[in-house]
Amino acid sequence: MLLPGDARGLDPYSASASNVADGSRLAALYDVLVWSDPSTGTVRPQMAESLVSDAGDTSKWTLTLRPGITFTDGEELNAEAVRVAWSTHLRPELRSLGMTAVRNVKLTVVDKLQLRIELPSPNGNFDRMVSRLLNFIPSPKTLVSLETIAASTRAPVGAGPFKLREWAPKSHMTFDRNPNYWQNGRPYLDSVTFRVNPDTPGAARIIDEGKADVTVSTDALLIGDARKRGLAVGDIPLNGGQMIAFNMSRTPPGVKTPRAFANAELRRAVVLSLSAAEIDKLFYEGIGAPAKGIFDSTSRLASIQLASPENQPAEATRLFMQVTQNGTKPLELTYAVPDSPKARTIAEFFRTRVDELSKGSVKLKLVVEDIASFIKRTSLDGDFDAAVFQLWADDPEPALYQFLHSQAGFSNVTGYNNPTVDEALRLARLNTDTDRRSEAYTRVQVELNKDLPFFVYQEAVAAYVCDPKITGLQLFNDGLLLFDRIGVRK
Template sequence: MIQYVRRRRSRRQYLRKARIGCVAAALVLLAACAQSSSGTNPDPHGTPRAGGTLDILLPGDARGLDPYSASASNVADGSRLAALYDVLVWSDPATGTVRPQMAESLVSDQNTALWTLTLRPGITFSDGAELDAEAVRLAWATHQRPELRSLGMTALGGVKLTVMDKLRLRIELPSPNANFDRMVSRLLNFIPSPKTLATPDAIKASKRAPVGAGPFKIREWVEKSHMTFDRNPNYWQKGRPYLDSVTFRVNPDTPGAARMIDEGKADLTVSTDALLIGDARDRGLSVGDVPLNGGLMIAFNMGRKGADGKIPARPFADPNLRRAVVLSLSASEIDKLFYDGIGSPARGVFDSTSPLASIQLASPENQPAEATRLFMQVTQNGSKPLELTYAVPDSPKARTIAEFFRTRIAELSKGSVKLNLVIEDIPTFINRTSLEGNFDATVFQLWADDPEPALYQFLHSQGGFSNVTGYNNPAVDEALRLARLNADSDRRSDAYKRVQVELNKDLPFFVYQEAVAAYVCDPKITGTQLFNDGLLLFDRIGVRK
């Protein structure tokens, strides 16, 4: 394993060393564990002892624990869902491949328009119902109910599902997609018991009383405080899970999470904050991280559909206003001010180390004189000032950076453009930005271990709720389609470079921090495996022997 001296280094330096070590270790998950206080470097993949509990800190409460209303991202509900439902398949960030879990296989025919999902036999939900092909078909079909406004809906447009036998589901796509398995991993992975989908009332009740086939089942949920899951004695993997229970605690003080773990007040957190990750390493905690596409950004509402289906006029439909805001900001300055210079200033929406993108196609930024000129043009030299709604989740870091943006834009626009901050708890914020589209600009985080399907949905004009900006560029749509068709990395890279060129022209958002997801935990915790964009698998995690 990789040894780290206890001094601050940039996140990319850590990742570079982690990648070298992972190649030497036969592509084990990127798990750059910090040196413990005893001077040893604990193996995050050791076999745990049976029993014990795990306290996990997350920044906000869940909107629901059903797969249709929950946010399956790394710092929201993704790990909660993985504990309750387990997964059909999972994307391994060490190899870039999609691996089976409850599914025995997910394979396509030669032209990738026909896929077959084969389940493992003998899996049951915690209420006794069978996990069979019909259960998966029903779970996926439920994503298509418009009243649920599920993000999974976009994965199933035009898809025909046919139960072939008890364990096999035939999936006919409207067009070839060589990366459909990644779509399943991100959007269709969590399968609830058919009994929770029998009626609209049952679906509604499952938000707070979920039933899955995962390693844990819910015991209690105290709103805005914690939720506790108990071991599922009928879990399909014999002898798993190792833990007796898992408690997820709401902790809005995200910067203090490493300190709390160090002091024994919690065991683990999942974070996308480079400062917190650096603090954890300095404290000798165990850290495992994965670099991702996407990043932390300010996203502009260019005119996306609202909850009523209409497209309202939005100030950021004006490309000059978007460019003015982007040129007001500097990713390097933001990194120095708010991440102590140990983060990774972004150069665009693709990870700078990704083989699928070009680092030469950096997004424009940091041209204050040109920003002022554009602000004056948009506001007619201040005679038509603008007031804009900037939606922000209620966290100390998000509020502080938002205040900086507000001050900088007011300064360079000579007071002609004002950002009005709307700060809300995470479930309300997600509802405003992802579902209602009721904002002009927002802080947004995108995490994608692979561009498929997250970047496709975020950028494609038919991306549904995931396209929070309302971005619509036919050239980008076509490039995304070509990338989706191909498994060949060179062809995918060519397509994504075309996407980069168009994004630099249109500027529907400004990414200022590259994306990373990491677990931070007490060295006594082992069996830690991140998947997708930084979720935890709960069948293997536990307390060290």
Template sequence: MRGRRISALLAASTLVAVGACGSGGGRAPDAFGTPQPGGVLRLGIIADPPALDPFTASNFAIAWGNLLSAIYDPLVWSDPNTGTVQPHIAESLVSDATAKVWTLTLRPGVEFSDGAPFDAAAVKANWELHADPKTGSSYASGAVGLRLTVADPLHLAIELPSPNANFDRAVASGLNYIASPRALGDLAALRVDPVGAGPFVLAAREPGKSLTLRRNPRYWQPGRPLLDEIDARVQAPGTTVSTAIDAGDVDLGEITDPAVADAAKRMGLGTLGLNLNGGLMVVFNTRRPPFDDPAARQAVVDSLSAGEINERFHEGAGTPANGIFDSASSLANLQLRPRENDADQARQAFERLTAAGTRPLEFSFMTTGSTPGTLEPETLYMQQQVQRFAGVKMHAESVDVVTLTRRLITGDFDMALSALWMNDPEPSLFDFLRPGSPANITGYSDPQVTEAMTAARLSTRTDQRSEAYTKVQVQLNKDLPFWVYQEAVNTVVFGRKVTGIQVMGDGVVLFDRIGFRG
């Protein structure tokens, strides 16, 4: 059930090199073949989505990103192979020399599934709803402060509140799905009856069990999609996507647990592994005692070992993190190693904090799991490691994901498990660290980090961005508002008949091109 636990952590974090491989059971399926028209793809999903609108639905691949991709189709998308933002429904999204004024150009002739034109006015209306606090958009940060002007039906002028050379990444990560303007008047209805311009439309739903998506007859690409239908099936308790594919019940799904992904390879299933920035992490509430004191945060981190957690609870299949960036990323600085696993340093710090054990240091540790109220072995290990020092008491609690999300947002915690999955640090890391941002769940604020993050978004050059992010990581290593202990990875798992797979962002599938081999 580790995969469900990671999925829950990812759902809570919405506040926030690809290759085929496999072994066993013969040669692994080829993700990059030429599919034939026709067929029904059975898609595994972790749960029945509570919403399918572009504003509140989680667009992570492990959550409901694949359903959103199929129903809405992206304006632009982030290519994990190249790190570039690619056009789709939009022909282009480009900035002027100041990086403060951008122009979105749309393809002509695109319609929503209800027949409404996909034009600049529709994009403007959607983005304005993202920015409206009453909408409750999970992606509001990318839209707040935008001045939008419809130049003509195919061109939208966008003036940012401040220069951002990476605004296209903000669009690709949170503003890329556009709903029909005819459906925007009733957002409650849109959440259960989505209307987009994607290759598929929602045709039927069996609550808690499945959703049926059928080919959109108004789809803007002639001859696409190749599939006739998508049958999205909710994962049964006690199963994984890989076991469902191996049993012939599902054709494709997403896995975030590296041990489960390794098992899928051994089954001979097709896998597309995607290394991401961020990862599994412990977050501290820096707004209140005891973790308003950096010494307390450092002492907890010195008590723990990322390598031991990986070996004990992830079968050694994961990669212990070296900070917030994927170790293979061009933005990472591998010379910067965050502190951890130093029992002597932890003992000395806790002795000072507890006056040699005479003044107890107590705090809560909030997490979630497959069964709320029951502590996972990984949580019990962390509790044991911290409490081995005199005077230290960590009260661990397991809550459901809704409670975890609410308490992270409101700051009602001392220490908690969380996760951050990022194809690129823009805009997620900026929002995660920006003072006053709803996504800044730790309450962390440092002027040097804010300055470096701002500098990073003013350039598209890798060397300049890397230099700025190195400054960010140096300060994070000192302050430790959070501790990333396992690198983020997402794996698309698929059966032998599936091919033509292209993923975007954190592993969401582009459904205009996927299909079955002949």
């Protein structure tokens, strides 16, 4: 399997569980408690037998595990193991993105296989939160201390279909079949190698040449190339998308200088400088999906009438001149970019466009880093003014809450703070009814169009691309793969 970058770690606390980062690696190692099925919008059990709320009270949930599951070190996967794994997200030293999912949550072991979960407030979509933020359970032996947790980043112990054999940094990881996997007869493969592939656009060609078997991609061009080559493709539309995220308040420790993009007029100036349709034509050959905002255009929870503003160059220039006092107070801002050819090329276009329309008064200085360093800079340290950002969500919950709520912690990479949005996100989280959720997310859309904490230029899509002989590929969540069912047709 080809992936664009190496992992920061293979523990659930430092790794990035997104589709083109570490999510599929983690699924192979740990399996999942539950998974969100994009085809139905429902959350389905895997290692969990069930995850259900009390009738009429969505602040109380019960997780029931399947019996007979063990980690590869022989420890048992039981309710206490899940309690310890979830509680570990709260350790401040780890700076885990899952911290907000278990903050102020009471976890009680009822019996060997049942965990009682009491939330600080009702949440009709807590099962989706588990699927996205709390799904990967490591052996309790790896969680005894910060030292054992640190060791597990390179020597993980899970209960999944595969276990780590070797990790050659910046090259590949090889996983071998777990002979004691809980599902008899599975997995079907003897081994899986995850290979770092800097040539992301060339992934379809590499697979077509027989030099790899599968990749997961969010690039419309790569997906289109795969279809032309006759490769197998399975894609899912997602909320989120490719975007520029503006840092409005987050600063590294010890830095107190206000962020330039705290100025709403500067954010609006950059957004109005750009056109999603033009970006699609220039960089996606017109076969992508220019975004109208953060919601998938086909979503039942979005309003297609509420498109985000963009493409007003004259107004952009006026705002740039206003912010920089006719160029007498120029700005030089850092623009963080992951080290991939497409990201760098689009970033250069953005930099040039802003320079032109601001008449040289606003300069974007590109900071290009490998994916692991980029994630640390943006998601953990907040050390940027603007950044390329990608958000993928089969359902808005919990991804949009994590991205936009003022109390979401590290996952709110922009530092966005809007009480109206906070309340709308709370109501959307509370409800499972589509109409009520749509009403709440409409309020979110209206506020985002005013505040412009980001500019989404390409709608989100995730797809697997593979040799036609590969079978059993099942995407879940935002485009991860379930590895227990993958096989090779003979």
